[in-house]
Amino acid sequence: MLYFIGLGLVGAKDITVKGLEIEDYGRKLILADRDMVEQKADELLKESEVSDVEYLVVGDPFVDMVLREVNAGIQCRVIHNASTNAVECCGLQLYNFGETVSIVFWTDTWRPERFYVENLYRVVCIHHPVHRSRLQTVSEVAMACYIKQADRHPVTEKICVGLARVGAEDQVIRMGTLCQLVSCDLVDMLCLSAVIPDILQDLMTDISTYSS
Amino acid sequence: MLYFIGLGLVGAKDITVKGLEIEDYGRKLILADRDMVEQKADELLKESEVSDVEYLVVGDPFVDMVLREVNAGIQCRVIHNASTNAVECCGLQLYNFGETVSIVFWTDTWRPERFYVENLYRVVCIHHPVHRSRLQTVSEVAMACYIKQADRHPVTEKICVGLARVGAEDQVIRMGTLCQLVSCDLVDMLCLSAVIPDILQDLMTDISTYSS
Known part of the structure; x- marks a missing residue:
């Protein structure tokens, strides 16, 4: 049996x-990084045929790997946990803001921009940083892409919402333009973060009250 | 301090x-039904000023009550858990399907239809039944509304996805028209259910494999 166990948002007790x-x-315990999951999943499959394997996932387990197991005829079970739904603690509902995308961490040589789409200001950006030493923020990456493509996309002053360490005692929710969010205390530490754009005017007061 | 504690989807161990x-x-333990939460929240507020109060919520705690606490100057903390995000285990992502609505349980004399909107077939219908004795299903209520309003809305044969007991060992995922789903084993027992319409054609095979 292969178990997919969601670990939730913040720490061991989630x-x-x-x-x-x-x-x-x-x-x-085997660290299942991106290479392991995408290219060496067969090893995981093979072991789960003869014994129980627990696959631990920050947040809620995603469905892609479950489908691969089912297609391979292997019994599996998902233990759900909190994930992207938690960003709704800021008062906005995800379904109002279009696709949920992941912003990956940039390195000096690897700086993908595929997540950046024309309608960035209507996209919810969520990521699950795994390496504590990488303190780059969602806002910084989004801002870097934004500046780089500014010649193709008009600069706007639309308000975004940034969340850091959602679910932790030191959770932060801030409103502002992307420029303003970059300077906020939105550093991520193994937590969920999001930038939710095109905020509804009538919710602004509630959010600023909650985040202060 | 007032704690909002999410209980997750299925049983005590979630x-x-x-x-x-x-x-x-x-x-x-006080049963906080709809009347209690909507009309007698002041009692809860008053008690949480002088001692710790834990407010237990099936799924993930919602934000409305948190905002009321914050506005009243009361310290509160949310412990997140799995909720609507779990329906994505069927392979479809919520943000593709518009607003998430609750379908309430009908009684003989109380049969609200406000959830029924013209674009029902693009609406995700989710509810958290609390009373185990009420075995009415999402599909039955949706179907009843649908038949009642059939003169105003054209009958279609669009495929929906029904989920019952998501997260439980006997979880069920089925595809079909609303008529077909009514006859499926989609009875709810303190679990999350959903009808996700306008299914994407290319996901059909994966879903039918996973749910079989």
Whole structure:
């Protein structure tokens, strides 16, 4: 059996009781990075044919890998947890803002911009940073793309909402333009962050009250 | 301090470890039904000024009540959990399908239809039944509204996706028209259900594989 266990948003105690009971702390822990999941999933599949394998995922397990397991005839079970839904704590509902996209961390040599679309200001940007040492923020990457493509897209002063460390005791919710958000305390530490654009005017007061 | 603790989708073990540590099982448990939350919230506010109050919510705590607490100057904290995001286990993403609405349980004398909108087939219908004895399904209510308003809205054969007991071991995912879903085993038991319409053609095969 292959278990997909959602770890939730912030720390070790965000796992559910059900997930904790399934998780076997005595077993060998393998870091499943992007390469492992995308290119070496067969090893995982092979092992789960003969014994229980727990696949731990920050947030809520995604469906793509589950479908691969099912197609391979392997029994699997998903233990759900909080994920992108938690950003609605700012008072805005995700379905109003179009597609949810991931902003990956940039390195000196790897700076993909595919997430950047013409309607950035209607896109919800969410990522799950895994490496604590990389303190780059969603706002910084979005802003860098924005400046780079400014000749093709008009500069606007639309208000965005930035969230950092959602679910943690030091959770932060801030409003402002992308420029303003870059200078905010929105550094991510193994947490969920989001930039939710095109904010509805009548919700502004509520949000600023909650985030202050 | 007022804590809003998400209980997750299915049973007692879907609470997070963090939520469980905050929850005090020795204390008096008050059933907070709709009347209590909407009309008697002041009592809750008053008590949380002098002692810790834990407000337990099936799924993930909603923001409306949090904002009321903040406006009243009361410290509060949200412990997130799985909620509507879990329906994406069927392979479809919520943001593709417009507004998320709640379908309430009908009684003999109370049969609200406000959730029924012209674009029902693009609406995601989600509810959290609380009373185990009410085994009415999302599909039945949606179908009843649909038939009633058939003279105003053309009958179509668009495919929907129905989910029942999401997150439980006996989770069910089925595809079909609303008529077909009514006859499926989609009875809800304190779980999340959804009807996701206008399914994308290229996902049909994956979904039918996963749900079989």
